[in-house]
Amino acid sequence: MQQITLNVQGMSCGHCVNSIENSVGEVTGVDNVTVVLEQGKVDVVFDENKTSVKEITDVIEEQGYEVV
Amino acid sequence: MQQITLNVQGMSCGHCVNSIENSVGEVTGVDNVTVVLEQGKVDVVFDENKTSVKEITDVIEEQGYEVV
Numbered sequence A, B: 001m002q003q004i005t006l007n008v009q010g011m012s013c014g015h016c017v018n019s020i021e022n023s024v025g026e027v028t029g030v031d032n033v034t035v036v037l038e039q040g041k042v043d044v045v046f047d048e049n050k051t052s053v054k055e056i057t058d059v060i061e062e063q064g065y066e067v068v
Helices: A014-025 A053-062 B014-025 B053-062
Strands: A002-009 A030-036 A041-046 B002-009 B030-036 B041-046
Touching: A002 A053, A014 A030, A014 A041, A014 A053, A014 B014, A041 A053, B002 B053, B014 B030, B014 B041, B014 B053, B041 B053
Parallel strands: none
Antiparallel strands: A002 A041, A030 A041, B002 B041, B030 B041
16 A cells, blocks of 8 residues: 655635545545645555556546646 | 526635536526626526525525625
């Protein structure tokens, strides 16, 4: 397991939190997602043999947010 | 038919727009809802014999926004 903290722009409300937690949470290999809205941070725990930082950031950007 | 423009606080993103348009749009007697996110305004066209400003503002506040 690996843990990353991504800085994400554009998250503004509880709907955004749900949108990211649900979409990232559905990625195979992702064990846990926590969004800290006030800090613009997304913590992800994942199995690096099953997914990658690239796949996770792609999913976030598909939802309309920017990983910076 | 009657048309009102409500000032609503707390709408911050496209999810908020959907949340308000869908919930207000489902009220019996509401003919049209348009949210202008940048201006914090919600335009509603409704049949005053079937619903009321009070019912419409209650629905918006139930979604977690404040009508000011």
